[in-house]
Amino acid sequence: MSAEYILEVKNLKQYFPVTTGFMKTTLLKAVDDVSFSIKPGETLGMVGESGCGKTTVGRSLMHLYHKTGGDVFFDGIKIEKGATLAAFRKRAQIVFQDPYSSLNPRMTVGDIIAEPIDVHRLAASKKDRDARIGELIQMVGLSSEQATRYAHEFSGGQRQRIGIARALASNPDFIVADEPVSALDVSIQAQVINMLEDLQDKLKLAYLLIAHDLSVVKHISNRIAVMYLGKLVELAPANELHRHPAHPYTQALLSAVPIPDPQKSRESKRIMLSGDVPSPLNAPSGCAFRTRCAMAGASCAEAVPPLREIAPGHFAACVKI
């Protein structure tokens, strides 16, 4: 690996045409001008309320959509159609949110895990393929006998492990994990989180970890990106973001996280946001957060605030900072 960053996303835009009336379509700006980069072996966490565009960022950078604008660089190389995309597809993988619907119930676990091996022709023989399946299945803490069983015979936590084994099959350097533990009970969540951390250490993986649970994201991530209505509003090292959130939205989001400690919970002060996230179909002009922001002034409506470096490695998009 040569480049400083394994992944660089520059000005990514993903607009979807949606029907808003009779013969009328409007562009929904699900992701609008988002830039970030991830170092080899690093975990970037991505948080924000549902509908803010987290999943779309993951899918768009993986080239699962035809992106509206922007560039994705992998290991220093710009991903375009053809050879670079094929190579990228092998070295970057995605784990989907829902362990119940993302695995084909009619396939054996072995065949599910081997999908990337088959697609990229990574096994020289059937024996090779079986050996690799056995290795992968053990890597995620299941037993090789389970390879011949079907996905529906497994619990949520086990299915998530199967999804992770599949993502590992092509020996990737980078994995997008979209809400990998959200559907799991806390007692099982911790098992999967520990496993993701162990695999990262062992295989030097970089993660984009998307989740709405801030405690989980803070625990796993080196840095955290906060999204609001399709835009990045803050990006900082995990502890820095937690101790010194700069953007009023990040402050509100963090203060809303319920702390599993009755004493601290009684003492903590909440910043209450009023109302709901506006629809991305009619996002407010200027700063999209201004309609719910206690600090908003006239200048906030004028222009979209750029992401500025307010302390070393700490970026925020707010004119009031």
Add this chain to the structure above:
Amino acid sequence: MALLEVRDLKTSFFTPMGEIKAVDGVSFDLDKGRVLGIVGESGSGKSVSAYSILQILTPPGKVVGGSVKFNGDELVGASEKKIRDIRGNRISIIFQDPMTSLTPVFTIGNQLMEAILLHTDRNKKEARARAVEMLGLVGINDPERRMGQYSFELSGGMRQRVMIAMALACEPDILIADEPTTALDVTIQAQIIELMTELQHKLGMAIIMITHDLGVIASICDEVIVMYAGKVCERGTADQIFYNPKHEYTKGLLRSIPNIESDDKERLIPISGMPLDMLHMPAGCAFAPRCDRAMKICLTSQPQEYFVAQDHISACWVNIQEGIQSGLIKLDENGGVKV
């Protein structure tokens, strides 16, 4: 007499694969104005406990034992008319799945106003104002316009908030909230918890908060029940449960959640083993197969509930053994516990 007294409640599902003891001997009291949390893994019997209290089980589920007294009146086996009177009026429930409980034929405003007119003594104009106010309070934008919309026009998160507004608008004596905010964002969750707390203080409403989120439990509950496999494994005040947990399952749960306050990357300590399988229950303590401190007796015999301190109950052989060692309890000739 407590507002709600639940004693040895037992509910089973009679399935072709066998009897599932979804709720197996649950007891607790709930006083006016108090908030009781029920926490536990999925499948541990939290929702079925709520349905059993309200007598809204559908076959093959059936309450097979125990008692539920509301203001001293027995609800188990009571007439449909009597239950219907209490349900909605005195005890409201917010379901986990909001789709099932709003009718698509009337507007949101219609349904909300109907509930308010039925359950409070407001007139039509006041009811309308209150409905709009409630929608605003649960964080719904543009409440005036929403009043005229139908449930199918709203997103899942918004429907859930309408349901919450509806349940709260009735100003019930007891609100049973079954994972009310699980599908919602934390910012909205914070608004809703604040609203519930406010109504609890203002109206003396009691709340049963069912959730798997220990953060939600800590932020609103006075008392907590920890359930596993249909049984109460531990019950105590929120402070007892969080600062002095006794049951190994409770301890395991608290250890397995990441601590957002910590700057160090401490490794999580998960509960080992597989999630519970209600169709293949062990003979002894249901948690024993996943418990690091399990002893021989845990595998063969179910532990009884035992007071480890005032108002603090645990059903765990390790605790019982500690009690025996310190001379606090004695075993009778049948192996039963005498305090």
